[in-house]
Amino acid sequence: MSKQGKRLLWIVLGFVLWMGLESAMAADWGAVLPPPGGDFQPAATPFRETLCLGVKFSQGEPLASLSNLSELGVRWVRDNVGWSIMEPTAGQFLSHFPNDFQQRLDYYKAHGIGVVFMLAYGNQKAYPNTPENPTHSVNASGFSRYAAQVAGLMKASGVPFVLEIWNEPHNDAILQKFGGHWQGKAPSPWVDQYIKITQESVRAVKAIDPAIKLLTDDDMWIVHYWFLEAGLPKEIAGFAVHPYNAPANPEYTAVAYDTDWTRPFNVVDQDRSFRSAVRRLRDQGKAKLGYTPEIWITEWGWPLEGAKGSIPESTLVAYLPRTYILAAAAGIKATCWFSSYDAVDGLMGLTRNNGQHRQTYFAYQTMARQLGDMILLSQLAGADHPASGIQGFVFTGARGRKLVVWSVEGAAPYLSVPANEKTIEAVDVLGKPVALDTSVQGRRRIKLGAAPVYISGTWLDAPLDIGVNY
Structure with missing residues (x-):
């Protein structure tokens, strides 16, 4: 020009x-x-309510890092205790959470931090797979009892929480054991099994308290469309999404309007904007469920320093607050940055495994201090x-x-x-x-x-x- x-x-x-x-x-x-209309759908609550962080205490992050959460201004954490830990023997559940998780829970309660509790994964320990029953470790009835046990303990704790049903099931044992199209296109037996797990978990949890929120989960926008087609129960609160798009910027999606494997759905506008993906999924959910579902981002981040799709830290420092502001503007209930600590998932943490804070840690802290008490x-x-x-x-x-x-x-x-x-x-x-x-x-x-x-x-x-x- x-x-x-x-x-x-x-x-x-x-x-x-x-x-x-x-x-x-x-x-x-x-x-x-x-009230705002169109794509601009922020909540009339302080911006801090959207600030979530995926923690890694179950993967090696030291408990001493708990104080980082208050320093950062975090409102929600994504944490979990796995199914195989809660039910080491079939039908025999722990009557309380393990001590390390209870310590975290006590801290969360004392500091006004809620929990996005990830219910995961299969349980080969209590339900070993056999030639006669090769999918036993991911059976729906067992998983629903695990969900109910967690729900009861979390309710008793007094800590605000939502339950997230599995983590990226298309990347895990459900797809591997049941088969089908990876993106969930029908017919996909793995989607049918996930729907069964969801239905039974919703029934079991709602029997404890109808007010407890449950979210379905997958990282691909399109998978949620196929979950809806397969018959998600209307009692779910909404969807947990992971809109990874590295190395692109947060305003942009990883898929296009005409991506072939999302057909017959168009999951984004022609501009490939993040906000259009949120709007389209929300509208699809409303059409199928009869109400406007909540959307939570329970993972989003970018890899650093040489990993596939990596970006420089100076770029990620810019992306982090943009991610949270764009998500809040689109009406996302909360956004969980991935993650607090590198642990086993590569160079994506706000803090390195040696305890050194990256610049992204301070970008998160600055964002919370500048905007936390304000309303968009x-x-x-x-x-x-x-x-x-x-x-x-x-x-x-x-x-x-x-x-x-x-x-x-x-x-x-x-x-x-x-x-x-x-x-x-x-x-x-x-x-x-x-x-x-x-x-x-x-x-x-x-x-x-x-x-x-x-x-x-x-x-x-x-x-x-x-x-x-x-």
Whole structure:
């Protein structure tokens, strides 16, 4: 593109963003706003309620790391005690959780942290497979009793929780033992077995307390469509998804509108935007179940340092807060970053196996401190181009409003701010102050990039004269 063409492009972009910001900020923010519509579906609760972290205490993470959860501002953790531990002998369940999990549970309760309890996996110890019964270790009735035992103990603990039925079943023993199409396309006996496990688990758990929430799980968007076709019970609360898409950015999905193995469904819009995948799955669930299902992201992350699909840590530092903000804007109930600690799953932890915190740890902490007590109010840029360009969101709280803005492609435009504003504060993704400079026209401005910038000030209480340019 020519220099003149680039200048024209950014003039247009600046005008569009200015119009959106001016219109939005001219509203009476003290009034009760109408509920958001379309793809923008944030909850009217503090952003902190969406902050979940997949912990690795059952895979070697030391209990001393529990204090990290409070330091990070975590509201939910994804944790578990496996079926074979809870039921070492057929029909003989532990009457209480193992001591190490109970220690964690005590900490969670004391610090206001809820649990996404992953019910997994098969139980070869209590239900060994035999030539006569080669699928015994994944039998539905046994699994449902395990689900009920966990539900009863978790309810007694007083810790908020939801139950997640299995973990990525298409990647595990259910598919291996029952067979079928990996993406769940009918006929797939493994999907039928998963539905049976879900149905029996729902009945067993709801008999203890009808209010307990259960989520189905798989990492592929399309699998949830086939679960719905196969007859998910209407008593489930919703779906747990793992929208891995490395090395792509969080605004983007791993599948396309016309991906052949998702047919006959189109699981995303033609722009391949993450928010369209959420909307389409939510709508499909509502059509099949008769109510709007919750969607939880119980795993999402990117590998580092040479692994397949890996990205530089400097890039991941930018992706982490973008992931959480995009998910909250789409109405995701909570997002569990994968993960707290490297453990056995490669270089994906906020903390290395030697205890050293990565920069992503501090990006998570900064995000929680900047936005945790605030409510996501509006999207001021990017609503009509959710997978590209400038994205901007406004949060509101007791101390005023905050604008969070970034460039999907990592381009470096500038956000112009009022010349007479004296209270502007801007910090970067790691909590460091962002300096304002002055353009040749004499306007103060903030340089944008792939990493979000958190901007606050009294200027957000009035219509903005704002532009984006190079």
